[in-house]
Amino acid sequence: MRIVTLAEPDDFDGWRDAARCLLAESVPPDEVIWQVGDFGGDLFAAEAEPQGPAIASGFSVSRAFLDLARSVVPHLDPERFALLYDLLTRMRVQPKLIEDRANSLVRRLDHLAAQVRRDIHKMRAFLRFREMPNRDGGGDGTRFIAWFEPEHHIVRANAAFFVNRFASMRWSILTPDLSIHWDGATLSEGPGAQKGDAPDGDPVEDVWKTYYASIFNPARVKIGAMLKEMPKKYWKNMPETALVPGLIAAAQARESGMIETARASVGGNIQVAWKALRDEAAGCTRCPLYRDATQTVFGEGPVDAALMFVGEQPGDQEDLAGKPFVGPAGQMFDRALTEAGVDRASVYVTNAVKHFKFEQRGKRRVHSKPGAGEIEACRWWIDQERALVKPRVTVALGATAARSLFGKVMTIGRERGRALELPDQGGEAWITVHPSYLLRLPDEAAKEEEFARFVEDLKMAGERAS
Ligand code: URA
Numbered sequence: 001m002r003i004v005t006l007a008e009p010d011d012f013d014g015w016r017d018a019a020r021c022l023l024a025e026s027v028p029p030d031e032v033i034w035q036v037g038d039f040g041g042d043l044f045a046a047e048a049e050p051q052g053p054a055i056a057s058g059f060s061v062s063r064a065f066l067d068l069a070r071s072v073v074p075h076l077d078p079e080r081f082a083l084l085y086d087l088l089t090r091m092r093v094q095p096k097l098i099e100d101r102a103n104s105l106v107r108r109l110d111h112l113a114a115q116v117r118r119d120i121h122k123m124r125a126f127l128r129f130r131e132m133p134n135r136d137g138g139g140d141g142t143r144f145i146a147w148f149e150p151e152h153h154i155v156r157a158n159a160a161f162f163v164n165r166f167a168s169m170r171w172s173i174l175t176p177d178l179s180i181h182w183d184g185a186t187l188s189e190g191p192g193a194q195k196g197d198a199p200d201g202d203p204v205e206d207v208w209k210t211y212y213a214s215i216f217n218p219a220r221v222k223i224g225a226m227l228k229e230m231p232k233k234y235w236k237n238m239p240e241t242a243l244v245p246g247l248i249a250a251a252q253a254r255e256s257g258m259i260e261t262a263r264a265s266v267g268g269n270i271q272v273a274w275k276a277l278r279d280e281a282a283g284c285t286r287c288p289l290y291r292d293a294t295q296t297v298f299g300e301g302p303v304d305a306a307l308m309f310v311g312e313q314p315g316d317q318e319d320l321a322g323k324p325f326v327g328p329a330g331q332m333f334d335r336a337l338t339e340a341g342v343d344r345a346s347v348y349v350t351n352a353v354k355h356f357k358f359e360q361r362g363k364r365r366v367h368s369k370p371g372a373g374e375i376e377a378c379r380w381w382i383d384q385e386r387a388l389v390k391p392r393v394t395v396a397l398g399a400t401a402a403r404s405l406f407g408k409v410m411t412i413g414r415e416r417g418r419a420l421e422l423p424d425q426g427g428e429a430w431i432t433v434h435p436s437y438l439l440r441l442p443d444e445a446a447k448e449e450e451f452a453r454f455v456e457d458l459k460m461a462g463e464r465a466s
Contacts, residue, residue, distance in 0.1 A: 121283020
């Protein structure tokens with residue numbers, strides 16, 4: 001039996017080095033015990049840790065595996081290191097095993113990774129700094145302290161995010177297992193703390209308020225949904241819950257001015273607001289689809305695009321790649337855009353629903369249409385994308401997109417080929433078919449005819465946007 005003792009519960013490098021050595025010696029997974037911390041050294045002295053250089057006997061590990069391992073390692077599950085090593089050894093004979101979503105080990109690891117990602121997102125969204133009273137009175141000694149209780153060992157994984165976002169502040173983040181401190185130049189670590197070590201009182205950062213106001217969409221405010229998104233245990237630490245009534249009160253007056261508010265409140269930098277929105281969406285749990293999907297597939301394209309395309313939901317390939325319209329329907333869409341003379345790089349492409357909904361049939365993940373509840377839950381994101389990008393023309397590709405944009409069922413046959421007004425004064429909209437409809441047509445002649453019609457629709461939208 002081999003005992004591997006890792007220095008920290010989130011010691012990815014330690015796990016990777018040990019796994020490489022074990023693999024080089026072909027040590028089977030059931031002959032390895034993984035543990036964390038100082039266990040007194042001699043306890044298992046006869047079965048020392050593997051030593052030596054990291055050799056993997058010609059077996060190179062895919063980027064996807066390393067990404068998965070990096071996400072899984074911070075999980076609380078005591079079996080995480082063993083599960084990862086198990087998958088690694090199996091991938092030596094089955095290199096593509098990680099792509100097999102029907103495999104129970106892959107699914108379990110994906111699930112752990114998703115839980116860690118969600119915890120990382122929650123820390124980013126719900127951590128609130130308070131100002132530390134400056135007892136000496138002098139100097140620019142202001143320090144900000146936040147208390148947070150993560151579910152997994154994610155503090156180190158999140159440190160760079162807080163350093164980037166609050167680079168010019170001096171701050172500490174205290175958690176039960178670890179504290180991290182930023183002095184404006186250096187990040188350091190300290191032991192865990194207790195809630196009482198952080199100051200009480202009102203959270204201070206206007207930064208968060210500004211950010212929150214920038215993504216707040218008054219046209220679609222749903223208090224119940226909003227409060228559901230902010231778990232109760234975080235409320236008391238959050239300044240923006242106090243902001244909400246004011247935002248709602250101003251909503252009617254501001255609906256058409258949403259984008260100006262967003263532009264002003266993020267210092268005119270829409271790109272920053274868009275990135276923040278995309279990061280928020282990465283941890284979305286607004287409907288159950290996040291549980292089985294690999295990741296949120298957010299929109300992409302220039303944030304000042306005059307033309308926006310809205311599809312239905314990511315497909316299998318989009319779910320794996322994290323990008324919209326890259327699979328078969330995406331290729332059909334690209335071909336039609338080219339024929340229509342519209343440069344894909346100049347348009348913003350997104351979906352009404354941001355997680356892949358599917359049914360597992362054996363090894364295949366078969367597309368399943370999103371329901372009204374899922375479309376409604378995901379409008380939270382598309383409304384905010386639209387408020388930021390503010391396209392002159394928006395094209396709904398298929399019925400799901402049309403339903404999302406108009407908030408009701410739209411009949412493509414009746415509405416196609418004419419300019420429509422979006423209900424929230426969001427500009428002009430066009431409705432056309434979804435590219436996968438063209439893929440499904442069995443008859444070649446009909447396919448050609450329908451493709452030409454689709455190209456005409458895209459051309460018209462392109463002209464109206466320019
Ligand atoms: N179908 C969609 O509606 N969107 C995608 O991103 C891919 C396929």
